[in-house]
Amino acid sequence: MKYLYLDGSCGISGDMTVAALLGLGASREKMDAAIASLNLDGVHVHVENSKSYSIAGLSFSVHVHDHDADHVHSHEEGYVEHHHHEHGEHCHGASTSSATLHHHEHRHLSEVYEILDRAANAGAVTPHALETAKKIFRIIAEAEAKAHGVPVEEVHFHEVGAVDSIVDILAVAVLADDLCIENCIVTGLNEGSGFVETQHGQLPIPVPAVAHIAEAAGIALHITETKGEMVTPTGAGIVAALRTQETLPAGYKILKSGVGLGKRDFGRANFLRAQIIEDAAGASNGPADCCVFILEANIDDSTPEELGYAMDKLFEAGARDVHFTPCFMKKNRPGIILRAIADAEHLPAIETALFTHTSTVGYRRIPVERNCMCRSIFEVETEYGKVRIKKSVLGNIEKNKPEFDDLKALAEKAGVPVREIQKAVEKKIC
Template identity: 45%
Template sequence: MKKEKILYLECYSGISGDMTVGALLDLGGDKEGLLKVLNSLNIDGYHLHFGRKEKCGIDAYDFDVHLESHHHDDDQEHHHHHHDDGHDHSHDDDHAHSHSHDHTHDHHHSHSHVHRNLYDVMEIINRMDGKDSVKAMVGKIFSIVAEAESKAHGLPVEQVHFHEVGAIDSIIDIVSAAYLIDSLNVDKVIVSPLAEGTGYVRCQHGVMPVPVPATANIVKAYEIPLKLTDNQGEMVTPTGAAIAAAYHCKEQLPKLYSIKKIGLGAGNKDFEQANILRAMIIEETVSEEQAKDHTSMQVLETNIDDSTGECLGYVMDRLLEAGAADVWYSPVYMKKNRPACTLHVLCRKDQMEEMEEIIFNETTTIGIRSYSVNRTILERRNQMVETSLGEAKVKLAGYKGKYRCYPEYESVKEISRKTGLGFQEVYHIVKEAGRKYEG
């Protein structure tokens, strides 16, 4: 069985846009591809910094967006205070908009104050070369911030003008984070509780408490755990909180896991602890005791006589995605000779509650029965084999040192579609190629 590739964001020093990008680049995100994507946005007035810096003696990736000094907007009417990816914000509201920044995390530079609403930002995003899924994620992150600012300022979303999130540096941060996460080809993202500072920050609208209203609105709306620390100032920025919210799967770390890669993104401010965002690629591991437990399983059953076939198919998909070992239906006759079906779910004991929740939420049943069963399973492993049609995946099932080869359906289907050959013909070719692993 293929192990899930999990991206874990460890936010013990908060999270911001540039720290996230730095950590993802350090983790092995596609830098060259990112530069091409950013060039396709057709925006100028900035240059990127890629480097290293030490935080409490730990070497971390330092990413920053530097705006060109001539790139300013002289409009003084702001609907949105600037705290994109920084912390202690001291803002001089003169005509030139010079900003003095003491930033924990992101951009330590002079900022652009181009006012853009969400529609303007989406126009820029739509120019981007790349996957539609990445564009959609970028739009989702901006929408999360827009909704939070809308609530904070009591304005409709379409009337929220960004000189923070609409600024070039934030567009770069959000596009970069979405692209790099996609380039890592992870199956899901787990986000730790967000560590936040205390006290106040000064911005254009005055002195605001930490977490600032936009950040507080995001963590509330998306139920992201927040942990306050003794550090003074902002540690979680609205951009960082929005990235966390967009990817947060509300799952806990596996009880046991192996670390495959580590990436560290550096913040600017110094705390007692290392001011870094740590990103890790991890895979769940199973102990010997857990492996033994797999032979003892639970079967959940319920009879259903008032559901459509489409609904039943959806429920099966949900249960399998949640980790059920098997799901099947059998036809039955219920009271008054009503034709119906019985839903059967095979799972581990520690999965029962999750499986029951899916069944109760997605079907019309009002009761589930369960019982324990034992099963004996063969040793299984995946293997890539070379065939005359290219590489194909097979599953090898072993018993007492002897293995049988079974071509994987998805692999056979893909080759069949590419070559135009029939499924059975491709299946036979793949099976023959895998016979050398049998015996």
């Protein structure tokens, strides 16, 4: 089993993540094409080799040219949700004045989604990458809504900061998708201490949005003596969206490393290290044994719409799988058994989602062992475009299954049935 491991020893931000994934070998060409497809005027990105206190890595920057002024906004978080602070997109960037930010229009989450959809409509991002980008933005918006006591629909982003964040987040989604690694490990994030200056005064670190994201996603924050903000809302949102587990395998091989440099000077090296690692126990293509939990509850007083929404929330909380089974309950009432499969580290978040979004007042938790074929993802090029293939291996048994979202996207683009794309893929893998 291969994993993407993000080492949060120096915190995390959007630009650091982009640079680290590029350092792992993710496609710069796909990233550039996705950003270009957004059709954002006056925006360009810059990637360069650099160093932070003798540690070599890549630095990623987004530059937004202001058509109303003769200067360029350097890359920083800068988005302002409702009355949010301007602590800078990345704790590692320069700061932009409140006057400059307020000079620009605001964008709500729905408008950000519309901009992201441009890349999908242009065929520059896969459905999976688009879904990841929207998920990250939604996580951040929900945290900001909670911080400011407003509905998610009222959360807004300043124009410059929103552009920076859109580029960052879409780039991360595209690059992570290109690496074709399904599982992501983040053991925790180191955060600084002290206060950050905002337009409404000082706020303690971690800032409210980061604290709310960490709370909702169960991300462990380790407060250090470093003065300053090491974890940005964008960085925390990326972790919440990508992470599938928080513990490293007992033994693993490092297959490749990438280093993304931060821009703030903490008096020491400031970087995000990303690695592709392989579980040493699973390197021989044998079965992957692990303990998971089945959470189940009997429900007879929820509508189908409510149950569908609950399923979405359980998946967001980290469930590996969720399904419903019809049953008869007390007084011969028809109902359903809701079952969720989860890793131990996601149990608190899934329990919260279960009690919050269903009518149940109790559930059963059953530890079980599971055996899995070793899985990986590769791409095939057809006359219609690229399709990701899920490859599963156990000894001499091998299975290859095309990603249906890719089949669907190519079928819609070419105006042909999905089965035609399927046939084209079968020719390549047979």
